[in-house]
Amino acid sequence: MELCAMSDKQTRMLDYLSQTPAWVTAGELADLLGVTPRTVRSYITTLKAAAHPLEVVESGAAGYRLDLEAYAAHRAARRTYSEPETPRNRLYALVRRLTEAEAGLDVYDLSEELFVSDSTVDADLAKVRQLLPDTGLTLSRHGSVVTLKGSETDRRRLLSRMFREESSRGLLELEAIQKEFASESLGAFKTDLIAMLDSQGYFVNEYGTNDVLLHVAIAIDRVTRRTAPVFASAPSGPPDDMTLALSALVTRHFQVELGSGDLDYLALLLKTRVITPGQDQPAAVLIESFVRTEDLESVRRIVGQAGEEFLVDLVEENFIVRLTLHVRNLINRAQDRSYSHNPLTRSIKTSYPMIYELAVYIASSLQRQENIVINDDEIAYIAMHVGAHLQQQSRREDLVSCALVCPNYYDMHVLLRERIERVLGDELEVVSVITRSDVEWVGIDADLVLTTIDPAVPSEGVIVIQPFLTEGDIERVRKAASRIRRMRRRAHLKDDLLQFFDESLFSHNFYAADESAMIRALGERMLMQGTIGQDYIDGAIERELMSSTAFTDNLAVPHSMSMTANRTSIAVVVNDSPMDWGENRVNVVALVAFSKEGRRSFQAVFDQFVEVFSDRAAVQRLVKRSVDFASFIDELVHLMDQ
Structure with missing residues (x-):
């Protein structure tokens, strides 16, 4: 299959x-x-x-x-092996033929060639029409002849989109592109292309490279077949170094000379999807050479507002400058309806919801300012910039404190500590070293104890390691440190979270027609209690339309990006049967209302609340046992204590 x-x-x-x-x-x-x-x-x-x-x-x-x-x-x-004919394959082949046939295709000839009935071809054409909204293309029919009308740019975009949908989810595979468009030289072309971009001082986004290679393959295929005219564009001046190098690469690898229109378009795709200038250059040089002043001021303002709203430090100059370079390309892509695919979108949204929320806030401001639409993939790219910056600011308080027990023998304890700090320094901090063999185990003040001798009484927080740290020791310590951090976070979460629930805001097996209807229904209950105003409900619906708040397969957490609630509170629905929410189906919906005074609680709670609901089996247990508010709280506490 x-x-x-x-x-x-x-x-x-x-x-x-x-x-x-x-x-x-x-x-x-x-x-x-x-x-x-x-x-x-x-x-x-x-x-x-x-x-x-x-x-x-x-x-x-x-x-x-x-x-x-x-x-x-x-x-x-x-x-x-060649794939068997399927309805989906037939639809894709039909679209390819329509893009190649300027004079149109005869329906009866098609049915004979494909060995299907006329009604099957008509049904396939109806499916083609469903693909065309927002593509700039239209399908017209005169008698038995159907014609696809629109620009060459829009035809190629449709082929690119359909081919991506035909491919497996995730990264677009180079092998699949080569097979479809008979472009066996594409792999070598990619290698030389990346080397050329690197030599010109660009950062290369590997996630977008194959997407551009797909457009290269489509361009070469269509020009070689002579089925469509080469892009026509008035020269805006002599070609730049990148365009000249790109032309030389295409000629060398494919023995095809693309026109200036094609080359300009492919160079534009590279500039807006794959590369960012200024590799290894400081922010001051980037500002002088590549950044527009108005873009920098705009991003600085939006990022400043986001930092104030989410209580994070986003004012580092290098981060703002590189985000500005990305934002300019993003705006160009959005204006051209040529979004860049991000295979990490789902994992970023599920694993780092707080960072994703920051990206949504930034994207929402850009969307209003530039009058554009920014999709989930583009939001995830912003999240990657934000996450990389915040990762560099990770606080030492996240480290697990560790005591090392290693009886004195020459300098063995010194060597062992150095080895631990070298390979596990990102996990834990050695706060004390005990070199005696008569250890007062109960008096050790640390989250974790690593010892080369057996403890008097085995304990979960005490790990026996070898004097010469082994890979097995390292793995066990990492797991223990991860468990301690998780338990620490969840202990704080439980203290903060449980105070926000109210029995009057709990529902079991309550359903609504769609996401907006559910938000309104839950919001009206909060409205009656004076927790929020109508503006918060409207803001939560606006946020939902921006990007689905179904952060896992089980949980949706609708909320407003503006923290205008009078107090922090959560209205929750637990349903035995899941309801559609974006592309997911969720059993639990938690409308979260945060006040300005509760911003720190928002920071502390949000990621961990989503993490608690990431284990599908555990959530299914919660769903089955949460028949009322008391049982819901009991099961939630059980989940958080695991």
């Missing part, structure tokens, strides 16, 4: 299984996808049959689990 032939729900099922090492029941998958367990079993049966004789899915009493090795072999085999 080829991935592109699957429905969205089948693809989501496969994505979830590929990312979940534990067994997953048919019921869990049914809740996730919004189908019946019987339909899930049908999906599994179809997948198994398509992959035979490989056993890509294991079945058992505990449910289903993907065999990653067999699945990888199945995907590799599909790349080797």
